[in-house]
Amino acid sequence: MNMADTSSSSNNTTDPVAVLGYRPQVSVHPTSTPQPPPDVYLEPPPPGLELEHARIFTSDALKFVAQLITAFVRDIDQLYQKRLVRKCDLQGGSLLPNFQKVPGDWKVAPLPRRLLNRHLDLGDVSPSNQKHFTKALNADVQGVQVDFDDGHCPTWRNQISGLHNVYRAVHGLLPGVPRIRSVPILMLRPRAWNMVEHHLMVNGREVPGPLFDFGLLVFHNGKILSEQGCGPFFYLSKLEGANEAQLWDDVFTWSERMLGITHGTIKACVLIENILSSFELDGILFALKDHSLGLNCGIWDYAASIICKFGIREIIFICSVPAFTWRVSGKPFRKKPPSVTRAILNIDLPVIGSLVYFESSVLNNGATEVSCELSVSTKVVTGLLCHILRTFGQCLAHLSGDRKEFVLPDRSKYVNMERHFLKSYLRLVVQACHRRGAHATGGMAALLLPTDGQKHTREAADVMRKVSEAKLSEIREGIDGFMVYDVGLVPVINQIVNPRFMDPIQLWQTHSPSLNQLSLTRDDLQVTSHDLLEMPQGGVTLAGLKHNIAVGILFVYHWLQGIGHFRYQGAVEDSATAEISRSQIWQWIRHGVSQTRRRILKKTMMEDMDAVVTRSLVQSIATRFVSEQNRTPSRGDQQTKPPRLDTALQMFLEIVSKRDFPEFITTYLNDSHTFWACHRPMTAPYRLLSKQ
The missing domain is CATH 1.20.1220.12 (Malate synthase, domain III)
Structure with missing residues (x-):
């Protein structure tokens, strides 16, 4: 069922998406009113890629991408605005987020046959590296993360060659690669929302990187992949909440309609790489329930997001239009303020715009002098001053600087999936997914086997042991699969192990002989916000x-x-x-x-x-x-x-x-x-x- 139609399916049922505020702002149906074609500006190809450029950037492909971006430009702008407002709230000392649950005994849509087994993917496979891409497509794995994000550098040359190599692989034109039905499934990972594509402009604006990647990938390859039962399938990076998952769901539905693909054919696995998303797992799954391929854990981006979202504390005021400078003298405060403070006060005003800076100092008589430069319409000056005078005292309590309780110790020594905050995160992802019939997968094993053959057999055995033990621990927690980078580790996971190195660990065969662990629902698990934010003890080495x-x-x-x-x-x-x-x-x-x-x-x-x-x-x-x-x-x-x-x-x-x-x-x-x-x-x- 189309997400947009769920509220009309029953007059007596409340739509949880609408309740939680995830309702899309744009219709996923093609507009009936003719729209003028947008202006599209494209960078010419780098030397030597003229043919590849011409094959990817056809007139029809560019029209599709332009229409896609034009249809969702307002929603994308709102996404960035919501991120900014939420950042201000968190930096202003707001309480920890609350867990958001979607009521009802609902499940995500069933998966096609090829997605039932998600045991092993290869990660960080940039298609711009044809040799690595070809090797990955010949590996004995369930999927290949075709990466335009973390493991990829988005130069213009890399973007063109990467998109072209995916095109050739899907269309059976890439040398040394079997037909698309015979290779591992392509898990296409477009860039995250923080990235902009500087080489394409639509209506005078550079386009969002994720829609540039997704649009061209799905336009050139979506129909063939769907006809072959092989996709299109995606990884979605760095989402910050269910509203962003809803936007992606609308993009998928719009694209399926435009390309004549059956609704729900596109599937996506959301990488939970941001601490804020961990509070909205249920909402993310619901927003994508017709297109969901489950959730994935990404340890390092996730840990870094804690520093970004909770390790910084400032109070910021956001306002608008002409500048107005004011000074208040002689007002006493309970606490001595810092000598210079950048502050953002959350005041309920209709327009959001520029930052405000406060400078305060303690006078000889013990009073405090505060000067503030802000941008504000003269019509709201009087009310604004009164509001600041009423609230400024309590706001000073939040001007204490950065949060020391979120200092993260040496990651090599003290940060791993055995630590409480990361183990809680993994368990929460497993619980949320399995409760809703979705797969939960672990992160990528980044260790590499030695490259110089038999000289380092002990080192190779040590790498195999570390990877196997780490992933065995995650399997016991209930995950349904994970990624490795090194193709040489695939036989270890698949149990074809050189006996000179080690005995087989029996990863999936012994500990999860079925295709997945969806029956392990972890209903007894209770994870709190403090569990997710309890930083490990340790120091800086x-x-x-x-x-x-x-x-x-x-x-x-x-x-x-x-x-x-x-x-x-x-x-x-x-x-x-x-x-x-x-x-x-x-x-x-x-x-x-x-x-x-x-x-x-x-x-x-x-x-x-x-x-x-x-x-x-x-x-x-x-x-x-x-x-x-x-x-x-x-x-x-x-x-x-x-x-x-x-x-x-x-x-x-x-x-x-x-x-x-x-x-x-x-x-x-x-x-x-x-x-x-x-x-x-x-x-x-x-x-x-x-x-x-």
Whole structure:
């Protein structure tokens, strides 16, 4: 049944979607009123990709994408607005979110046969790397995460070649790849909502990255995949709530109607990579119930989102139009305010616009002088001043700076799925999914087997053991599948194990012999908001600090090279690990975290036991790391180029030193002039479609 029709199916039934405020703002039915074709501007192809560019960006494909974006532009703008308002609420000291449940004994729609077994996917497979993509499509796995997000760098060249390689795979044109019915299912992952596609403009605006990716993927491949019973299936990244899942559901329904695909054919697995989504799991499943492929756990983006959403506290006031400066003197306050404070006060005004800055100081007579520059219509000045005078005293209680209770310790040592906050998160996802008949899958095992053959058999055995034990623990919690990156680990999971390395672990065969564990509903489980936000005990190790710095710098460096993920110290690193690495460093600098603050920390790994994480310390370690890399350009998995590495160092230091926390490292890089200068063709865009 169409989501939009659920409220009309029974006059006596309340639509939970409407109750929770997820009702779409745009009709999913094609409009009956003729609309003028939008203006579409497209960047020309990079040298050597002219044929691929022409095949992907046909006139019909561009019209479809333009219509898709035009149909949902208002909803997308509201999504960004809601994110901003919610951010202000959280930073203003709001209480923790409440769990939202959708009433009723409903289930998600049944899955097609090929999706019943979700035991093993390969993750971070960027289709722009044809060799890796081809190898993945020949692997003995259930699915391949065809990645335009965490493991992919969205240069114009990569976007074109990636979309073209997916097209060739689906249409049976990719050398060395069987017909689409014979390969693992393609789990297409478009970019998240934080990403913009700079090479395409519709009606004078650059388009959202996720709709650019989704629109072209579903237009060129959706019909064939549906006819072959192979899709189209998607991973959806970094959603922040059920309202965003509802938007995707509307996009799916609209696309199915436009392309003549049966409603409910498109399926999507939502990656729960944001702490806010964990409070709305039921709503997310309900919003997508006709299109749901369940939920997935993504540990590092999820952990970083806790720092982003709860580790920062400011009070922000949002208002509008002309500037008006005021000063209040002599009003006493209960608590001494900070000397300079950036504040955002949540005042109920109809227009949302610019930020407001407060400066306060304590006078000699004990009174407080407050000056505030704000943007406000003169019609509301009097009421606004009265409101501020009434509320400013209690607001000062929230001007205490960043939240130390959400400082996350060394991730390499103290953050894993065995920790209470992450185990609670995994259990909650399993409970929510299985209660509604949906699959719950675990994250990606990032460890890599040694690449130099028999020389490191013990190392290989150790990698296999660690991966198997970690995933066995998740299987026992009730997950229905997970991902690995290294194709070499697939035989371990599938039980074809070299006896010289280890005995078979018997992962799925012993502990979950059926296709899934949907019968394990975990009805006895009680998870609270405090369970999800109980940060693990532990400290900041020098080794952990060095590792985070290295991962952050190398990620920026590889993006400047046009590469979305890379190997480092026996593991694959992508934007998720870069996100948690730079988030922790920013947080440690902000709080001046001492490496000896917590007794649980082993101090033998540190030269200076009294060291505190500061900008100076981070810069010193980072500079030393880059110098070492420059002296040995070919080192292990890395082949670095000094000029780009020096640039990456400066960009990394800027990210971790910013006064305001950058929400996404990928957004920062994608919007950076330095990144554009490395990859954008030096030619002007040309118009393909016009309103004339």
